[in-house]
Amino acid sequence: MPIVSVQGVSKRxxxxxxxxxxxxxxRAGxxxxxxxxxxxxxxxxxxxxxxxxxxxxGSVVLGGEQLPSTTGDVIAAGLSVIYQELTDVPDMTLLDNVLLGNLSSRGGLTRRGENRRRAKAGLSRVGLGELDLRTPIRDLTISQRQLAEIARCLVRDTRVLILDEPTSSLPERDVETLLSVVRTLRDEGIAILYVTHHLDELFDVADRVVVLRDGNLVGDQPIGQWDEPSLVRSMLAKELEQAYPWRPRDVGEPALVTRGLVARGVKDTSIHADRGEVVGLVGLAGSGRTELMKAVGGVAHVVSGEVSVAGRRVRTGSIAAARSAGVVYVPEDRKAEGLVLDASVRSNIAMGDYAPVSRRGLLRSGVMTRRAQEITSKYDVKLGSVHQEIGKLSGGNQQKVIVGRVSEMSPRVVLxxxxxxxxxxxAKSGIYEHVFTLAEKGSAVMVCSSDTDEVLAVADRVYVLAAGRVVGEFARGSFDREKILHLAAGGSAVSEPPA
Ligand SMILES: Nc1ncnc2c1ncn2[C@@H]1O[C@H](COP(=O)(O)OP(=O)(O)OP(=O)(O)O)[C@@H](O)[C@H]1O
Ligand SMILES: [Mg+2]
Incomplete structure (x- = not known):
């Protein structure tokens, strides 16, 4: 007996x-x-x-009844959603967050002891039972905050839990924790709907997988009947020939050079990236990948050391100085740092670089529209019109807009x-196709990813980072995955096979 059934649902x-x-x-469980x-x-x-x-x-049936029509009533009926973006309140305490919308009261009086006990019980189910309930949310890690959001759902007797790309903002070391919480809740009888672009996670936790393509349900089978190729074929309606079409390129003189760079999370780092080169940064979360990029991009304060671009020193700690030297940092958190969500796609594209769409300081509306149309079609962004709010694009399509607007600026150095x-x-291969073209046109590109294999697949050369330092450097011909992972994990001495 399914707990949720979606019947002929259409949305326009x-x-x-x-x-x-x-x-x-x-189904439950x-x-x-x-x-x-x-x-x-x-x-x-x-x-x-x-x-x-x-x-x-169409309609949705939840536990034998018609799905209520407001979010509050749906929650009361036992269905909760964890959205991609956290919805907690950073200034509140853990206790208040977990109880948000869940306060138990009698005769107008909040029952404090009872509430604390319920919050503790919810937190224990997600492995956070040891945390002090008075901790402000902002002092928790992203992963703890996400687990606390799940705890909040459990406190209100959730029977159906829906997770929309829950691991997309997690450091890889925390993915396994989340997956084990998902397994535990499943075993307790909760029905879980789990959305992800990481197919390996599904082979880890899913009992069955359904596939949507262009708004149609095109596949629905137990996990044992899927394998990765069949899932990909069902999603894309074609074979994925080559995930990352790497090709050799001419590499020129150094475009970016850092010497002894010291910044928060970055220790004495000297690296370079050359014209036409794609340089990968491999490291675990916390290794300093993001911090290094931010220091080079002028986003983070630099304590000491130098950044030079095309042979010239660049003033550090200034996004404007980095920009005018031709360095662009593309942040991992597009919501917080990359896009203005309630502005149109067209405006967001113009914001990257006003030069092509303005004359004598005035924006030219027709040019803005045409340019946005060109870029969105070139970068395969799925959208209704460029006048649409960018926040209404699907998550992956927002990401394509960011990559497109940066690539079109042809910066000297892109991070x-x-x-x-x-x-x-x-779409990943499409994005890297554009990254390669950017390099072929002469940019130096630096890239990192939560997926190390992806970096190894696209880079000409990689630096391995651990605890803020460069602990290894490998050219494409000598990539040694084992050795690289070992170094990234903090292993200094690598046992070489006997000669
Ligand atoms: N409020 C809205 N107004 C107009 N179009 C919308 C709105 N919300 C979503 N869309 C469109 O509906 C389509 C499906 O978007 P949706 O966010 O459901 O995709 P998704 O499968 O979650 O993709 P992703 O993997 O990128 O997150 C997209 O083309 C999107 O632009
Ligand atoms: Mg989505």
């Missing part, structure tokens, strides 16, 4: 059909994976299940911090 925004007669069901390309309709389907969007046609976060497995 204006003339665009985003979901088209979707039918599927999921099972993890159901939901996959599909960027823009396939996954998040829209979740918003419908959460009562946050109304379907244009891509996890450029394929939230991007589907088919």
């Amino acid at each position: 925004f204006g003339a665009v059909t985003v979901l088209d007669g979707v039918d599927f069901a999921f 099972e993890v159901t994976g939901l996959v599909g390309e960027n823009g396939a309709g996954k998040s829209t389907l979740i918003k419908i299940l959460a009562g946050a969007e109304t379907p244009t046609a 891509f911090d996890d450029p394929t976060r939230g991007v589907d497995i088919g």
